[in-house]
Amino acid sequence: MNVRMLGVALGVSFFVVPAFAGDTVKIGYIDPLSGGGASIGEIGLKTFQYLADELNAAGGLNGKKIEIVPLDNKTNPQESLVQAQKAADDGVRIITQGNGSSVAAALTDWVSKYNDRNPGKEILYLNYAAVDPVLTNAKCSFWHFRWDANSDIKMSALTTFMKGQPDIKKVYLINQDYSFGQSVRTTARAMLKEKRPDIEIVGDEVHPLLKVTDFSPYIAKIKASGADSVITGNWGQDIALLLKAAADAGLQANWYTYYANGAGGPTAIKQTGLSHRVFAIAEGVPNSATEAAQKWEAEFRAKEGVTLFYPRAVNEMRMLKMAADEAKSTDAIPIAQKLEGMKIEAFDGGDAFMRKDDHQFFQPMYIMSFGVMDPGAKFDEEGTGWGWKLIGAVKANDTILPTTCKMERP
């Protein structure tokens, strides 16, 4: 009797599992959910889960329900590969990741190797935030698509903006000590030299990634250097704590950042009291976005309690759905083929496209500053009463940089 029951149970489970798997598409979300990167990893997860719910309500991917599988990589490349392998074994065929270009480089290698060894089970890697240029240049891969503007594009826009700020005389560079931070410092040096040769670079610092809890020694050094502006690519707690230490020391400088809009950033800027002297570059400014985007953002904030830090994730998921629906498949190769060269209207408005040559997404980029809100502005950040204000915009076509990618297609 027992044996027969077991047989029936096994039979049922064999029958049930594939049927269940057939109705869902699992997307592995590999990002930090603990440690120093967790504050933004959690926000990313909320964003993707919200997007999955939205797309599921609209019919899912080619009729299949999307399920986001959270995988904690602790911002560690080795741990990411363990999680990716776990996801692959679990039937995940699409992974998405953003925090840490060191992680992204490891993942893109791993995905290429995995796909070579497992024909028919290919994995697609959607990168929403790792911005080291190398990922769409020397290390580009058919399986990797990037929705965030790469570091060079961002620095190009930032330095073009700085070109028009004659007050800038002395600049201090402070970045995280890994591939992305190194890329920011070298590009910043090169581009400033070209666009504003009169600017003196009074400091060029790197610090350990997501390990510093007290930036006071670094701020004392910036202060002593006499810098009037700081350029930093710091993200996660590294930007929030850097600004917090600056507030404590009363550092009066302008900040040109990649990610001051991340979790904890606005709170720290408010503490510094530097209204509209902290700049960030992003693909969307909630206070001057299109009506549709503002409505979406308001609903997102009401439900999740956080700012939409990743408009690019919206672009990513919408394009994924378009590609899957057009290809009538949820497999990696047909989706990738449809994504190549795909054009859409970006979440925050304006034409945008996925370049076929290197799988880099080009979209309008905006420079914004944080401070006292203009009358009529809708969104403040983190309950500070201050908000982001649009300062300058760059069209997608003006952000295009050449690539050295030699794509190998299957």
Place this chain on the structure above:
Amino acid sequence: MLQLIAFSALNGVLYGMLLFMLASGLTLVFSMMGVLNFAHVSFYMLGAYFGFEIERRVGFWLGFFVAPLAVGAIGAAVERFGLRRLHRLGHVSELLFTFGLAFVIEEIVQMIWGKLPVDYRVPPSLDFVAFRLFDTTYPAYRMFMLMTAVAMFAALFVALKRTRVGLVIQAALTHADMVAMLGHDVPRIFTLVFGAGAALAGLAGAIAGPALVTQPSMAALLGPILFVVIVVGGLGSLAGAFVASLVIGLIQTFAVAMNGSLAELFGPVAPPFMGDLWQVTIAELAPIIPYLLLVIVLIVRPTGLMGTRES
């Protein structure tokens, strides 16, 4: 330049004193048990989380007093019901026990407070600028941390050197059998010392929480550097731990402030081999300098600066 030196010194002393608040308890417990307590930094983390929990419900000041006591009570319980039973099984069991305990505490903290940093705030009564020097401000809360650490050091010193209890503890650390013969309850003294060490770590956590970041990885971030402190200072030596804490605090802060690299030192005659290594500045090396110091001290003086025993 003067400004940089002044503030680096302040920051360095503050960091050093914070390290000492942890190292003092750890080194005393080492003298007593003969093994390193891997869970010691976990008590620091618990102090921060308890402080946060009380701050959010009642206010900072109650947390400042209650959190260390609560952590001390947990520490005493760990010694009484955990370590004391394991003592007869030898050092390896004790070591493994504290090692496991550190993971258990981290998991429990994550279960209760989540993996994200919690919003442990500086009390409004201390949220102002203490002083302004060369146009740089120094927050009052940091001065408060420094004062607390100094007061704690003074209290610990007086308690150990000038009171009867302190004398008995000192004697028990080195000659436990003789102290027991004289009629003192040595196991109770051990529980007391362990609890007090945990309470000091808890106090450090409760005051460091708002200034640094209260998050589940805070123990793991500070743990390795703490072992460097007590090994460099000399295992079991309180004075050594004090000196080593300050030295490491200052070295690390000043290293960040320095820009020199080997390439600059050698100028144009720098040999081309080794490539990028020449370009690395002292500031970039700052995080590993303490470990370098550890290796050098172990080679040159295995007992540490002021230690008397080798292991």
